[in-house]
Amino acid sequence: MESPSYQIPLRDTPTQAPRSRFPSNIVHKVRDNLAFRSKWAEVNGAMGDLGTYIPIVLALTLSVDLNLGTTLVFTGIYNILTGAIYGVPMPVQPMKSIAAVAISNSAEFGVPEIMAAGICTGGILLLLGVTGLMQLVYKLIPLSVVRGIQLSQGLSFAMSAVKYIRTVQDFSKSKSGGDRHWLGLDGLVLAIVCACFIIVVNGGGEEGSEREGDDINMGGRERPRRRVLRQIVASLPSAFMVFLLGVILAFIRRPGVVHDFKFGPSSIEIVKISKHAWKEGFVKGTIPQLPLSVLNSVIAVCNLSSDLFPGKDFSASSISVSVGMMNIVGCWFGAMPCCHGAGGLAGQYKFGGRSGGCVALLGAAKLVLGLVLGSSLVMVLNQFPVGVLGVLLLFAGIELAMASRDMSTKEEAFVMLICAAVSLVGSSAALGFLCGIAVHVLLKLRNWQEKDQPCSTVV
Numbered sequence: 001m002e003s004p005s006y007q008i009p010l011r012d013t014p015t016q017a018p019r020s021r022f023p024s025n026i027v028h029k030v031r032d033n034l035a036f037r038s039k040w041a042e043v044n045g046a047m048g049d050l051g052t053y054i055p056i057v058l059a060l061t062l063s064v065d066l067n068l069g070t071t072l073v074f075t076g077i078y079n080i081l082t083g084a085i086y087g088v089p090m091p092v093q094p095m096k097s098i099a100a101v102a103i104s105n106s107a108e109f110g111v112p113e114i115m116a117a118g119i120c121t122g123g124i125l126l127l128l129g130v131t132g133l134m135q136l137v138y139k140l141i142p143l144s145v146v147r148g149i150q151l152s153q154g155l156s157f158a159m160s161a162v163k164y165i166r167t168v169q170d171f172s173k174s175k176s177g178g179d180r181h182w183l184g185l186d187g188l189v190l191a192i193v194c195a196c197f198i199i200v201v202n203g204g205g206e207e208g209s210e211r212e213g214d215d216i217n218m219g220g221r222e223r224p225r226r227r228v229l230r231q232i233v234a235s236l237p238s239a240f241m242v243f244l245l246g247v248i249l250a251f252i253r254r255p256g257v258v259h260d261f262k263f264g265p266s267s268i269e270i271v272k273i274s275k276h277a278w279k280e281g282f283v284k285g286t287i288p289q290l291p292l293s294v295l296n297s298v299i300a301v302c303n304l305s306s307d308l309f310p311g312k313d314f315s316a317s318s319i320s321v322s323v324g325m326m327n328i329v330g331c332w333f334g335a336m337p338c339c340h341g342a343g344g345l346a347g348q349y350k351f352g353g354r355s356g357g358c359v360a361l362l363g364a365a366k367l368v369l370g371l372v373l374g375s376s377l378v379m380v381l382n383q384f385p386v387g388v389l390g391v392l393l394l395f396a397g398i399e400l401a402m403a404s405r406d407m408s409t410k411e412e413a414f415v416m417l418i419c420a421a422v423s424l425v426g427s428s429a430a431l432g433f434l435c436g437i438a439v440h441v442l443l444k445l446r447n448w449q450e451k452d453q454p455c456s457t458v459v
Helices: 022-034 039-064 068-086 096-104 111-131 132-141 143-166 188-202 222-235 238-253 255-260 277-308 317-332 342-352 357-373 374-382 385-404 411-425 429-452
Strands: 167-170 175-179
Touching: 022 068, 022 357, 039 068, 039 096, 039 111, 039 143, 039 238, 039 357, 039 374, 039 385, 068 317, 068 357, 068 374, 096 111, 096 277, 111 132, 111 277, 111 411, 132 277, 132 317, 143 167, 143 188, 143 277, 143 342, 143 385, 143 411, 167 188, 167 342, 188 222, 188 238, 188 385, 238 255, 238 374, 238 385, 255 374, 277 317, 277 342, 277 385, 277 429, 342 385, 357 374, 411 429
Parallel strands: none
Antiparallel strands: 167 175
């Protein structure tokens, strides 16, 4: 006879809800985005955007008394955040059209007008991004027109770079002086040597060591030596070394600049913007800047990032919101109006930037300099060899222009070249864009009409 078995009733234990992995996922994503792919290459890549950044910031500081310390702090924070969010060397550049108006007309277009223009531009881009209209624009614009804008912007950078190298520059008045002397601490010889050094180290932009044909006829002893030598040369941080040389020469040109340093951050105050400043900023600054921001800071950046970093496809809405937030926040405190730019992305990629850590490192350096030296840093920047800046800008411009080499048909190349030519000659990306779209539509109509025509047979 079996004894009855008694079951002990189990207690109702509260079921524990699974913990959300959302915070840990974010931390892992940020850590991965900021991880260096190669230490010296990322440091080198961080220098790739300075050929654009330094001249414009220096010109605005000298001509309209822009608060350099505040600009360094805010742009440093922007660099760190964009590096953490996107995981690529997403640049933070000055809004060039607004800067050009301020430098050429500093008496009537001062800091309040600059900030008003930046806030208005940022507000419109934020609205386009939040509503999804920017993504729609991105999908509708033909690739050949985008490549035309990139080609014109890259060639414009390259031509400005050659001007920096060949002639003496007065950034405070945005004017060129006489021809640059061959010798000296900012002479032509120095710029040419720096350019040759970068070409020897970086080559034409090829990835890795792909050319092994040179070693085929070498003996077993000489081939490894040559390969090791090539690897050593290719691993040199050329842009960083050139920039470091420029800093050393700046102190040599004016040793007393150290005594002009005032330690501590610049005072950050809210900029007072009058009704007149809002009007002037919108009419003279926002209207010419907006087409450039939409095309080069959003559309071209999305295309270029997908070209350079397969799998890193960013939405135009995200980039537009990023640019909008930077200006809506920073411009109220006197920070220079900023945007992302295809030229800066190409420049940082050219010199080795492959991760968000590249721009985060640059941002950390800006943040430290802004907090420690503030606006007194302008004394050093004013002595920096302009020819060296021209060399860095030259290679950034060429890298951006080279993105247009993927046009597979003669028709696409035709549209691209029309767009680029009009943009360069008319000095307006918006005008080049309109012409490129018009030519593209006309060619499509022509092709459509030819398809609809019945084929005639010869009897």
